[in-house]
Amino acid sequence: TGRFIDQREDAIFLGPPGTGKSHLAQSIGRAAINQGDKVTYREAHVLLEELAEAAPADGVNGDVPTPDKAELANAVTWDIDVETFNDHSRVQWYLKFFQGRGRERLNIWLNRMPRYEPMIRERLQREGLPGDLVYLALIESGFSNTATSRAKAVGMWQFMKATGKHYGLRVDSWVDERRDPYKATDAAARHLRDLNNRFGSFYLAAAAYNAGSGRVSRGLRRLPGDDDGEGLASDATFFRLYDTKLLRRETKDYVPKLIAAAVIAKEPSRYGFTVTPAEPIPYDSIVVPTMTGLDVIARLADTTLAAVREMNPQYLRLTTPPGRASVVRIPAGRGPTTVAAYAELPANRRVTFVEHVVARGETMGGIARRYRVSQSMLAAANPKVKPSRLRVGQMLIVPTGGGISTSMARRMAAPTAPAGTSTSGYHRVRRGETLSGIADEYGVSQRDLRRWNALGKAGHIQAGQRLRVAPPGRSGATAAAAARTHTVRRGETLTGLAKRYGVSVDALREANGMSPEATLRAGAALKIPG
Structure with missing residues (x-):
């Protein structure tokens, strides 16, 4: 009579094979859909398995949506075979896991994805690969460029060092291009192409990406x-391997995890995830001819060091390589x-550095340890200096970009006006800057800044504001050069001040008549040697 349709009741169709149960279920389902209801189909054995796993182990909540083949086929389009294997028990386990204990982590990953997804899909498709393999990066790293595994795989695509180098990525103490989302994606696309050509299956290629092609080949044999491992070029073969002990558990779980993540990523709102729409971050590329500090580039580009670092995670030392x-x-x-400003930048201002005067008995290694930089980094910054032939009084450049804070790096730079402002005695306030920081940068007092700019006692400033940083008639550069004294604050040290002003500790002691045993006193006026 169709009463159970009107009352929206569940129905189970029983009978021997070939009696038309599926056709009858589809007809009744269409009738229910025509009156505005939603219909879910389940095979009886699958339904029984789901009921048996209604409270799965490990605290995973079983009361979550699990789509069937019909829903997947009608809801979204796929270029990897999700519909065939969606009912696999381990795929279903991960679907529940991602909606339970793994929800918070997956939500973070899904919100990172829009920044990179268009670029990754386009690059995969150029290699003749399905764009849906983008979800490999989702389960590999959550689209984190700085992710590092226990096995020391690095970056969004989790390349091991040898594999990354094989596909042309530079990995050394200066640069790790596994952390570069664009170059790493290019390498990953070529790697997946080679694996797919070898195994003839996207899921076997994914397993080989995780475990190595040798392990998967041995499993197939x-x-x-x-007997010979031939004729197995299909996605179904992976699930045959799954049912054996020929793969490690991590690799067995890799493809089911990929499928489950892909199902949710295609329709996040259906599974209760909120993804904020985001466009890929646009950028300009510039070429610097040699070693240049990222803080220097940030100043020239009138942006923050954090922004430049985020766009260039491959540079490990806060500077480009020499x-x-x-x-x-x-x-x-x-x-x-930025290119125009860089062209006017003196070569000796390209890197934030400390000048060190070699003392008797000092070695290159000892100086490197003192400033917490590597000996190779120190040698690269001083190409004309022979490490075995240091001379007393010789000047060394110590690049400190990799070992100091952002604010310290900015203060160590020459006291000139930042990019975007002239040296006529004015400074354009950037977000996050303080009056005390600007005063320190130009070597003037906060009191003078308040007086020259009529700021009042509170000294409130805001981003975009134009501040006078020198008395009328004097340029900012002249004022900075003239004001070479520092009032010592509580907690400051000679070593810290030497790094800040780009001079040696010995030079500070000599300029202020301090003995080797003398210590700093809060409130004391310290002369900074020119």
Whole structure:
């Protein structure tokens, strides 16, 4: 009579094979859909398994949506075979896991994805690969460029060092291109292409990406029912391997985890995830001819060091490597002005550094340890100096970009006006800057800044405000050069002040008549040698 349709009741169709149960279920389902109801189909044995697993182990909540083949086929489009294997028990386990204990982590990953998804899909498709393999990066790293595994795989695509180098990625103490989302994606696409050509299956290629092609090949050769490992080029073969002990548990779980993550990522709102729409971050690329500090580039581009670092995670030392040209990404629209400003930058201002005068008995290794930089980094910054022939009084450049805070790096730079302002005695306030920081940068007092800019006692400033940083008639550069004294604050040390002003500790002691045993006193006026 169709009463159970009107009352929206569940129905179970029983009978021997070939009696038309599926056709009858589909017809009744269409009738229910026509009156505005939703219909879910389940095979009886699958339904029984789901009921048996209604409270799965490990605290995973079983009361969550689990789509069937019909829903998947009608809801979204796929270019990997999700519909065939969605009912696999381990895929269902991960679907529940991601909606339970793994929800918070997956939600973070899904909100990172829009920044990179268009770029990754386009690159995969150029290699003849399905764009849905983008979800490999989702389960590998959650689209984190700085992710590092226990096995020391690095970056969004979790390349091991040897594999990354094989596909042309530079990995050394200066640069790790496994952390570069664009170069690493290019390498990953070529790697997956090679694996797919070898195994003839996207899921076997994914398993080999995780475990290594040798392990998967050995598993295929030992697979029961196939003596030579040939004729197994299909996604179903992976699930045959799954039912054996020929793969490690991590690799067995890799493809089910990929499928479950893909199902949720295609329709996050259906599974209760909120993904904020985001566009890929636009950028300009500039080429710097040799070693240049990222803080210097940030100043020239009128942006923050944090922004430049986020766009260039491959640079490990807060500076580009010495002896070669490097590409640096900066916020879109800043390229032409940054290139012009860089062209006017003196070569000795390209890196934030400390000048060290060699004393008797000092070695290159000892100096490197003193400033917490590597000996190779120190040698690279001083190409004309022979480490075995240091001379007393010789000047060394110590690049400190990798070992100091952002604010300290900015203060160590020469006291000149930042990019975007002239040296005529004015400074354009950036977000996050304070009056005390600006005073320190230009070597003037806060009291003078308040007086020259009529700021009042509170000294409130805001981003975009134009401040006078020198008395009328004097440029900012002249004022900074003239004011070379520092009032010592509680907790400051000679070593810290030497790094800040780019001089040696010995030079500070000599300029202030301090003995080797003398210590700093809060409130004391310290002369900074020119």
